[in-house]
Amino acid sequence: MTTYLPPLDDMRFVLAELAGLDQIAALPGFEEATPDLVDSILTEAGHIAEQALAPLNAPGDRQGSKLVDGVVTTPEGWQDALNTLTEGGWNGVAFPAEFGGMGLPNLVNAPIQEMWHSANMAFALCPMLTQGAVNALLTYGTDAQKALYLPRLVTGEWTGTMNLTEPQAGSDLAALRSMATPDGDAYRIKGQKIFITYGDHELTSNIIHLVLARTPDAPPGIKGISLFIVPKFLTNDAGEIGARNDVHCVSLEHKLGIHGSPTAVLSFGDHEGAVGYLIGGLHRGVECMFTMMNHARLSVGMQGLSIAERAYQQARGYARERIQGKPAGWTADGKTGIVNHPDVRRMLMTMKSKIEAMRALVYVSWAAIDGAHSNPDAEQQAKAALMADLLTPITKGWCTETGVELASLGVQIHGGMGYIEETGAAQHFRDARITTIYEGTTAIQGNDLMFRKLLRDKGAAVEGLLADMDQVARQATTLGGPQLGLIGAGLATAVAQTRQAVKWLLDAAAPNAALAAAAAVPFLRLMGTLVGGYQLARAALVSQAKLAAGTDTPDFYTAKLTTAQFYAASILPEVAALTQSIVISSDLVMALDEPLL
């Protein structure tokens, strides 16, 4: 099994050249984000990921989290790992200094979170969920709630969870049944929640659950849902731990992957009712939850990137070490690793080029979030918000689908050894498989993209992005040369095809919700493939310029150009197929009578 080596060079490149760290660091409040500080933070985070988190990944998978006599235990080493993050202040990178955070942009947090998830996704879910809870409290908490919970969640002294799903209501929040009955200043919560990530554990002295429930007289559907803070242990205002609240872990799920992460069924109010505190105002629960969810969706999109990077490193290491046969066209003397077999190389290049496309897309998305939150210029702020809204479902949907695909290629590169659990490739394949499901399935991301991001503004935001791509394609074509020429032509063709798909969607699908929904996921895949190619084309332009100007690291830029070219030639053609499929197959999706399936 290979270890994990943080890809710091590519991270720095994407931060500086594609995601605009300079501009983000210049926004008010981010004065701390100097290049030196960012650099030293990334280096230190890399050490932690490599040395403290990555070695626990495979043992944690084998051991799993367990529920015994009502107590959830996490794998060996989890406690030390969480302590390391807490002591270093790593949970608070992107949170305000007044609550103990570092006050840095989300963009700087992005590579750090990428490393945690690459190193050990089952572990990294714990701080990820806590960050979601912090975001909800920052936006909707009262001053008292902020004062009580935020310092402890930002440091990581306590952890947080999101409690949405109930057995009868998966993606359909309107069907929630958990009840919150007023009881003085608080509420008493009763109900059962499932799929609660890190819903119980002994790693911290308290767990703060954020729970969606209905009040007795609430309107039906999603308009009657409110959000409640339900601590595992009640506390006084100073945060001192008091009585156990009436929320209990009933069972842990037996899952395909992320075995180290305890996925709990939580029962609220088996006895007197769990004490909960309203947050964000009555019946505003869904709005509050979406605040957490948009961050969480980008984080899960990043998991797709992270697990693909880890699978890539594992496969590349194996392909270099494994000597077998003589590659087609191989003329050098002696034996060589399977890395020189053309099909193995094709798989590695597919992984590498898609990973670099995903990294750029993910970081650019986080930069848009920072701009949306912090740009003092109203027009710039609105533009960033629009971009963040558009990119979030694409990033979540495409990076997770791609993560599953690449983790599967990682297994394939290993041949028979990939199927043996001890090798490690299979774990990435199992772990990756959840990412297209939780925080909204790919279909939900597709519908978000289709209905709220494309059709609602009649394609304006998408056309804005396509116009940016036109410019990059023109630049690449104008600069020319065999590499940029192919990249520019490939991008221009893909953009033109996408406009066909968009036109058809605006004409034919806009008035027909079933048709739009049938085309939603193919359109999401199209947009992800396209935006990935666009980001790599931007990277190629920068690289060409660096090489022309002279650089100390020509290898990095040469590799970037070749990788971008491979993507344009090998991956971007899928845009044509997806356009075709959207236009001619969408009205066939529901054509077969359901009983004939």
Add this chain to the structure above:
Amino acid sequence: MTTYLPPLDDMRFVLAELAGLDQIAALPGFEEATPDLVDSILTEAGHIAEQALAPLNAPGDRQGSKLVDGVVTTPEGWQDALNTLTEGGWNGVAFPAEFGGMGLPNLVNAPIQEMWHSANMAFALCPMLTQGAVNALLTYGTDAQKALYLPRLVTGEWTGTMNLTEPQAGSDLAALRSMATPDGDAYRIKGQKIFITYGDHELTSNIIHLVLARTPDAPPGIKGISLFIVPKFLTNDAGEIGARNDVHCVSLEHKLGIHGSPTAVLSFGDHEGAVGYLIGGLHRGVECMFTMMNHARLSVGMQGLSIAERAYQQARGYARERIQGKPAGWTADGKTGIVNHPDVRRMLMTMKSKIEAMRALVYVSWAAIDGAHSNPDAEQQAKAALMADLLTPITKGWCTETGVELASLGVQIHGGMGYIEETGAAQHFRDARITTIYEGTTAIQGNDLMFRKLLRDKGAAVEGLLADMDQVARQATTLGGPQLGLIGAGLATAVAQTRQAVKWLLDAAAPNAALAAAAAVPFLRLMGTLVGGYQLARAALVSQAKLAAGTDTPDFYTAKLTTAQFYAASILPEVAALTQSIVISSDLVMALDEPLL
């Protein structure tokens, strides 16, 4: 968890209308294969698959096979299941009556094997490997070897294995080191073999290993390899069990899936050397092994179909039962299953259409094998052999890659429940993942297709198949109507694009082995996608004719037309993208210096 329902209607349709059961049954030696007999055999096999094998699938996965104190135990129920097959003569469906078989065509055996693998792939591997050993013995065994081993293997009283892989030699047979030293009439075998499916177990009184090894003075490389029969227990000529042979199970692998199937590390000759008997002549081992392997490859291609069918039934059942939300465009009153959500339906239609394409391709391939073995007309025989050779790597490579893809869609349709092991969808995803690896990875199938099936005859066999497709496309276009029109046009376009890819491969890749190998898997995917569409177009023509002539089962043919149309509109456009990718990206696959990966 849903049960397994044998898809007998589609099986009968493919046998009769696409794979030409009539013509195959008319070949000499297959007189038994009357329509009535075939029909009653399929019905009975369906009962066994549904009632005896399918219920053991999930428990067998949880329990797994175990090695304790040198003894391998298989999951509960395995023994009864194997006894059922043995008592019914099911292991010998396609083997000669003189050795206890039913003497039926491979084509009739195809749906039976499909059912075994759908019902319980981990179990069905046991009879599958035995059939491989029977084929080798039928072709290469001496009369004495046939008389001793065949009756017992054909009935299933004993089982067989294939022993190729060694730790240092996965796909590279030239690197084999196991030694066979002459010892009287026999040989003494020493060496270690890995990944031996059903390499040890207590289900039968003996296991017949077919083992590749070198003799002391053999030439290096694959030309020095011979094949040996190494029984677990030595016997006299009457087959009575005698002393334990010196072959022992050292360990069982801990695998991602097919937990019920014991994958053994076998050690030959730890003591006095395992007694082995030469089969097929000195240094002809690789040739013998390929006889087993071609059958095994089609069988594994079928596993892709089988696991996809099971995953489909599981997902369709869940999608009908699971009530959630209101589908886009849904106007009916009341709640409905997620089967009516357009994206869920899109996934189900993708599964259904690809499964029907795979079933046709697999059965047509087996029919070609029958023709190649049994057609008395030399020209017809040669034509069938050419088709079998061409289709084998496509069937193995494309059906297994598609099986993995569809098993993953099956998980996705379940949402969060898909990730929970108890649901059952995850097992299919794990089980499917081995199929693109064993019996030659997808890359090996791609190279076989590229070098031996496309380039060697300068594209003649492929062009023959494309010409057949032209005809079908023309027929569909001529008959017209919205459904056949789209199907005909889609197929014609895809064939034209494929000719572009083929022309480029013959021109540019033929003289450049590395380029050809880089294009091999994309070309295999292209050919699989195309041949699948071709088979469904044939099915659509038949269905249109049946509907026009009047039929008792119009629903079946209506569904078939719609399914074929969906495939033509949604899946066939990938041929264009693959052509593009082959032509413009193949020379970029090796463009990046290996250290820069």
